[in-house]
Structures are given as C-alpha cells and as structure tokens.
Amino acid sequence: MTVFQKRTRIVSFRVSDDEYRKLQKLSRQKGAHSISDYARQLACVADGQHHQLPALAAQVTDLYTRIDQILTEIKNLTLSKQT
Secondary structure, eight states: OOOOOOOOOOOOOOOOHHHHHHHHHHHHHTTOSSHHHHHHHHHHHHTTOTTHHHHHHHHHHHHHHHHHHHHHHHHHHHHHHHO
C-alpha cells in the first residue's frame, strides 16, 4: 500500500505556451493527475527515486484497460437491448 506524504511546499517555474502544451500532453500520456504531478515525477526520476514510476504506470494502464472493458460492455448491453 502506498503511503502519501502531506505536501506543504510549493515550487513554481514559468514555461512558454508551447512548453505548457507539451507538458500537458506528456502528463496525460504518462497517466499523471496533473502537470504538477508529472513535473514532480520527473524531478524524482532525476533524483534517482524512479522506482515508484513503473508501478504507477502499470496501475494507470490497468485502470485504462478496465475502463475500456466496462465501456465495451455498456455498448454491448445497449446494442443488445435495441435488437
């Protein structure tokens, strides 16, 4: 079980519009909850704390797979009721 630590510090930096769009796209692709989470993950990787990322990526991939399965089942049920 993952133990979450309370986050009490803020780190901020400015990015261009293009950089923001790239960060937004990459954060979605990597399954981060936000650009801040993605930036935090990158900072942890740079610091050698990358051991948590593969597990998180696997969990996100599993969730997307399950969501796709549920949506397919809903679609099948909807179609079967129409016939």
